[in-house]
Amino acid sequence: MLLASLPFYPLVSFLLLILFAKRLSWRLASAISVGAMALTALVSGLLVFELSNSSSHFISVDLWHWFSLSSQQRMAEVNVSFYLDGLSAVMISVVSGVGFLIHLFAAAYMKDDANFSRFMAYMNLFIVAMLILVLADNLVLLYLGWEGVGLCSFLLIGFWYQEQANVLAARKAFIVTRIGDTSMAIGLFWLFSSFGELNITAVSELIRGVGSSEIGFSLQESTDIYWIALLLLGGAVGKSAQLPLQTWLPDAMAGPTPVSALIHAATMVTAGVYLIARMHSVFLFAPEVMNYVAWLGAITLLLAGLAALAQTDIKRVLAYSTMSQIGYMMLALGAGAWSAGVFHLMTHAFFKALLFLTAGAVILALHHQQNIFKMGGLLKRLPFESALFVVGLICLMALPGTSGFFSKEAIIAELWLSTTAGPALWWCAIIGALLTSIYSCRLFFLAFLGNERFTEKLHIEKASLMRSALLILALLSLFGGLISLDLSEVFFKIKAEELISVNEPSWLHTIAIATPFVGILFSWFYFKNYRVDSNLEDGVKTNLTASEHRFAIFCRNGLGFDSLYDVLLIKPYQLLAKLNRRDFIDQTMMSTAWYVGLWHDVMTMIQNGNLRWYLAAFGLAIMTLIGVSIL
């Protein structure tokens, strides 16, 4: 029952906040929302504890019958029921734990906003949807949560709806993710029509059963599985901002920083990873798709890293970084390293939330200045935030000992030998790590070292609420890697691993560990002018500007995907819409309008306010009536 109650704390809080929106004081509103989150975090902690102590490796609760998909009674039921196993336990602890900390931060961060209650209400609603997504025991309920988080993402990106850019970003996010969602929905339909079941456990067991049996899949069934996996991947790609559908994520940074931290770094964007991990049974029997996943992840990893190198906006750097880290997770999933992927998901949630929140604190201190070329020298001015930011960055770079090190090394370690990955992808991962360390250093140098390039007085917020949240996150980032994740029970292996004859080369680990240091070393010299306090030279401030090289601009604009889509999709669609503007249906509609308008004009003419005219019309009517009756 404890499990069942989990999503209801934030739900109740959401309802309260929405109903009494402006009548609540800041204190009360934040007490309600953060309190509800604290309760959620507490309960999920209890649940994880309970799960680890229980003999069975899952807890499930059946709330109520929703509907049946099949016409036969009690067939293919869709119920509102929750299912908690190791994978979802990781997810709920991330969602509720990090969510709670970000709520705590947000309560302080958004204090002065006029619509504070609405903001917190959306945040709570997001948590509700995310928990439903994670805990759903069937794919329909999962899809409900999936769309719920999409809705909340839309609402929160467009939270400051008076700004046009925010609204456009919200719309873009909504539409782009909708493409993935549509693909996912089709995948679900296909799944149901092929296997007649949508319950996750049932589907998994069905497929495993058939796949492991002597007979194996028929040709038709394997084709089905291939397409289902591909379509589900489409959904995951949309939600997790992977390659073809990644363009919405950088724009989504227009939302308030806590939103970026919670939704667009820690939780929602990893829903795609969660989906693939959850449906791994399907993917296991579609090795081609696994391969696609791996390659998709690798390419995203590299491209996003490249884009991050050229950004000028601190949040956009982090956004591309998020993209690239999720590429890592996808790479892991594609290589069959399920545990490593999920582990990276968790650690990434910690340090990326920390990075975003710290960046938020910095932005707040600089009066909403987000351009890193207008920062510099903040290490001396904001030592606390800088220290935390450094912690986040070394986790991101995966320096040994940090949580990022454990998870990323786990991924890289499994790549070389994986059947669906291989040495090529291993090299991609290494280059990705190198890029990560280079853009991290660039960001750090630009923002925190060098001369001060801002003029306003710093606005230093010393809210203990904010700071404590940041501190906890920093501790989690540093030591989160020590949490041992054992998800082997959750993830199914097709058969005992064959002993691979080719042993991995011995230099692999050395290179993997050395890579970040190489990156740092490279940056130390290459970005010297970012790092050195150039103030001393002649006492004249040299203004640093972002590189105006064409390639740099190309990278800054997200490697031209936006313009590509503009040419490929939007322009043709607009052309079609323009052509379609005067089609038959429209003309029919317009003729109705024209007809109504015509009668309006006639009636207006008749209603001329002239009494004698009315009387004459009256007389004419009587005359006509009598005339008709005579004839």
Place this chain on the structure above:
Amino acid sequence: MLTDLATIDSLFYLAATVAVIASLKVVTGSNTVHALLYLVVSLLAVAVCFYLMGAPFAAGLEVIVYAGAILVLFVFAVLMFGLGKDETINAPKSKSVANMFGAMLLAFALLLELTVIINNAQIQQTLQANVVSSKAVGIMLYGPYLLAVEIASFLLLAGLLAGYHYAKPDVQGSQL
């Protein structure tokens, strides 16, 4: 006594002619008070018709109420509020028949149709000089028509209130 058939008939037609001519003068006149006088004449002629049609009570009412009260009210309003004065300003500029042509056409068509209908109905009745006594009218009024009488009384009350309300001077205004 004046019981000669021909006399009564010719009297009726005379009165009818007077009524029609007077009504025409009412409609076409430009002097308000003259028009009112013609209207009185028309009403009196109609009253004579009523009398000759065997409804002396109605004839009496026509003179007392219509000519004696309602039209006096008209005259009173015209005198007191100068309602007759603007005719010269706002009357149609040309007093020619053309101005009324449309209305006359309409009315003529209406009249033609009505006559055709009445003619088609093949009414064979002739009027009877037997007087429908006022007693019978009274019995009717307070018998089957009681509700109508009540409604008429409400109507009169409404007319009284509305007349009072509209015609009283504005209290908050400058006048009075």
Place this chain on the structure above:
Amino acid sequence: MTTIPLFHVLVLSSLLFAIGFIGVVARKNTLFILMSLEVMLNAVGVAFIGAGSAWQQADGQVMFILILTLAAAEVAVGLALLIRMQKKYRSLDIDLLNEMRG
């Protein structure tokens, strides 16, 4: 006994009605419109009395009395409105009152 046919009475009534109708439609002066209305009401009265007399029923006269009350009420309200109009527009032109056009 008279020999006046009811037909003639009804024609007289129609004639008066048509005359009144002309006045109501063609005249611009509201006072004349009211007077023409009286002519029309009177015409209806003629028809009622004629029919009542032809069938020797009192109903015709009852209806006439009701018409009379109607006319009285109508004139009371109409004249009051006329006075208002005169005060407001300094004119009795009915065409001035066309502010309620669509």
Place this chain on the structure above:
Amino acid sequence: MMPEMLWKLLEITIIIALLIPMAAMLVWVERRVIGIWQDRHGPNRVGPFGILQSLADLLKILGKEDWIPPFSDRLVFILAPIIGAICVLMSFAVVPFSPDIGVSDLNIGLLFFLAMASLAVYSVVLAGWASNSKYALLGGMRAAAQTVSYEVFMGLSVMGVVLLTGTFNLREIVLAQSEGWLIQSQFVGFFIFLVAGIAESHRLPFDLPEAETELTAGFHTEYSGLKFALFFLGEYLGVTLISAMSVVLFFGGWLMPEPLSAWLPPLVWFIIKIMCFVMFFILLRTSLPRPRFDQLLKFGWMVMLPLALLNLIVTALLRLTGVL
């Protein structure tokens, strides 16, 4: 048939021929009586006791220029006094003078009288309007308001009589009083009728339309000559008419109680009764002050109307219960 009609015409002629001189004589009578009442002589030069004074007045009026003001509405100006005289004279058509004399035995005689009384107001109103002078206009408007108001009470007051006799025919009303005059039961009605009658004929104290202290001569300010004489005639005929109607409606017409009725013919009794009322009107003129116009109307609507309605209701109730 023809002799019958001729006889009728002769009767009408005789009545008119008697009425008009009578009205003319009333002028002399009035002046004389008022003179005596006010302790002075009055006209006493022309003929014995000045009895030919009216004749002299008539000659004088006929000799005057019949002036029609150029600013007046000619047609209406001429029509107005004629209407007044005709209305009053027409009213006499239904008055039953004696069992045999009387122009018309109309079955709606009482309504006819009321109709003529209500039409008479046009004479005053139109005269006032046609004169195109403010005194005349004010007088005309006063006459309109006063007459329309008091007409209501007059009509209501005689309804009691109609209730008790069950007819509009004046001759039948007279005959219905053979058992006893209606004044016995209808004294309230009589009072209202009398007051309304004074107001209808614009006699003092209700002569507001021609109140000479306020409006010079009211509606006939601009009139002179024969037309003025017609107004004068109308007024004195009106007085006579109201007296005659009072007698017919409330005092039994030509009827008299048993011993008295044999002494004189009915017509003479009728004339004597009328004379008494005329005297009463004349004396009223000399003795009462004139109220203000608003007082007059207020008195009418506040006192006379409720009183008339009350009288009607009580009479109807008594009639229903069989008391009367």
